[in-house]
Amino acid sequence: MRAPKPGPVVIAVDTLREGRSVSQLHARLSQDGRPMVEALICQERLGDADPWWSAEPPAELPDRQDCVLAQKEPPGAVSRSR
Numbered sequence: 001m002r003a004p005k006p007g008p009v010v011i012a013v014d015t016l017r018e019g020r021s022v023s024q025l026h027a028r029l030s031q032d033g034r035p036m037v038e039a040l041i042c043q044e045r046l047g048d049a050d051p052w053w054s055a056e057p058p059a060e061l062p063d064r065q066d067c068v069l070a071q072k073e074p075p076g077a078v079s080r081s082r
Helices: none
Strands: 010-018 022-031 034-044
Antiparallel strands (some): 010 022, 022 034
């Protein structure tokens, strides 16, 4: 598995199990016929009440121009040549 390049990708999702309360899915992101990312997902239907996380106000963020750009490579990372 590797990170995809910018550009077109294909996403395929298969249902592994469809239950009464929870379903399991397998998702695969491919590029140029090669798998790049795979994920196993558990999904369930939320009740009618607001989710517990919606009670918190959104975090305050700095203005975009005050944000610091992240480095391409994290500190101490070893670059691999391909």
